[in-house]
Each structure stands twice: as structure tokens, then as C-alpha cells.
Amino acid sequence: MSTARCIVIALIALLVSGCATKVPESALKLRPESLEVRQIQTRRFDGIGEAELLAACAGVLQDLGFNLDEAEAPLGLIVASKNRSALEPASATVKRLLDIFLDIEMEIDDEQRIRASLVSRPVPNEVESWFVRVTFQRIVWTTENEISRREELDDPQLYQKFFERLSKSVFLEAHSI
Known part of the structure; x- marks a missing residue:
């Protein structure tokens, strides 16, 4: 067998074995708080x-204050977002002082997009009973228009307030008020 042919076969074997990566076991494990978070994000409506x-x-x-981005009624899905300032007064003051006195440019958080994803699904074996799960995430951009962070908002009060409003709205919708 020629040297070139051996090299090609070796490269193909290397390429194929490189594509067969093993999924880390930690990627498939749920975090201990996953169930608790899901319970905070989900409510039942009858x-x-x-x-x-x-x-x-x-x-x-x-x-x-959210704008609806997507709504797929047959799938029970709503995605909405809103843009807000992420500028904190203390950071802005420090940025100005550094810029004025030391001529140093400092990146600080500037804008953020808060995204809500909502999914409804029927309660098994029950009529007109639904589970609603909502999640909130945010993406923050710096003054240089770079993403500084992406995070899930997991404050229980945020979800509690959302579901309190939704409970009132569901009551009004159900009774055509």
C-alpha cells in the first residue's frame, strides 16, 4: 500500500473517531433544584x-410590557420580549469619572432584553384543565454592543406575581367579564 493511501486512511479514521465524542455524564443529570424551579414556573388552571x-x-x-414575538396556539406556545435599560447609575458615574480624569474607556451594561417563554399543556385525563409553565431569561449588552451575560431569571417573586395576575385574568376570561 502506498504511503499516501495509508495517510488518507489514517486521516479518515481520525476524522471518524473525532466525530464520535462521548457526552459527559453531567450533561444528562438534572440539577438537584430542577424540580423546585419547575414547580415555581408552573401552575394549574381549571x-x-x-x-x-x-x-x-x-x-x-x-x-x-412585553411584545408578543411568537404565538402558536395549536402548540400552546407564546414567546414575548421587552427591551429595557440595564444601566446602573453607580456604574455610569464611575465610567464618566474614569473617562474624564484618566481617559479610560470602560464597558458597562447598557441594554437588556427580557424574554418570556410560555407553554400550556393539558392535564392528563381531565377536561378544561391546563398546566402553564413560563420562564424568563435576559440577555445584557454592554456599551460596546457586546453580550455581557445571558441568564435565566429565577426570582420566585417574579413568577408569583406573574401567576397572580394570570389567575385574575383567567377568572375574567372564564366568566367573560
């Missing part, structure tokens, strides 16, 4: 149809 439930969800998100 006595309402899916169309009315999704209308109530969309209304609450809009009341909270």
Missing part, C-alpha cells in the same frame, strides 16, 4: 379552554 387561557396569558404578558 375550568377554561385553551384558546381563552392563551388569550389571558398573552394579555398578562402585554400588560407587563
Whole structure:
């Protein structure tokens, strides 16, 4: 066998073995707090149809200042977002002082996009009963228009306030008020 042919076969074997990477075991394990987080993000609603439930969800998100990006009623999915300033007064002051006195440019958080993803699914073996799960994430950009961080918002009060508003809205939708 020629040397070139051996090299090609070796490269192909190396390429194929490189594509067969092993998934780390930690990637498949749920974090201990995953169940607790899911419970905070999920509520059950009874006595309402899916169309009315999704209308109530969309209304609450809009009341909270979100713009609807996607709505797929057959899938029970709503995605919404809102842009807000992420500028903190103390950071802005330090940035100005460094710029004025030391001629140093400092990147600070400038803008953020908060995204809400909502999914409804029927409760098994029950009529007009739904689980609603909502998650909130945010992406923060610096003054140089670079992403400084992406994070899931996991404050239980945020979810509690959302579901309190949604409960009121569902009640009004269900009773056509």
C-alpha cells in the first residue's frame, strides 16, 4: 500500500473517531433544584379552554410590557420580549469619572432584553384543565454592543406575581367579564 493511501486512511479514521465524542455524564443529570424551579414556573388552571387561557396569558404578558414575538396556539406556545435599560447609575458615574480624569474607556451594561417563554399543556385525563409553565431569561449588552451575560431569571417573586395576575385574568376570561 502506498504511503499516501495509508495517510488518507489514517486521516479518515481520525476524522471518524473525532466525530464520535462521548457526552459527559453531567450533561444528562438534572440539577438537584430542577424540580423546585419547575414547580415555581408552573401552575394549574381549571375550568377554561385553551384558546381563552392563551388569550389571558398573552394579555398578562402585554400588560407587563412585553411584545408578543411568537404565538402558536395549536402548540400552546407564546414567546414575548421587552427591551429595557440595564444601566446602573453607580456604574455610569464611575465610567464618566474614569473617562474624564484618566481617559479610560470602560464597558458597562447598557441594554437588556427580557424574554418570556410560555407553554400550556393539558392535564392528563381531565377536561378544561391546563398546566402553564413560563420562564424568563435576559440577555445584557454592554456599551460596546457586546453580550455581557445571558441568564435565566429565577426570582420566585417574579413568577408569583406573574401567576397572580394570570389567575385574575383567567377568572375574567372564564366568566367573560
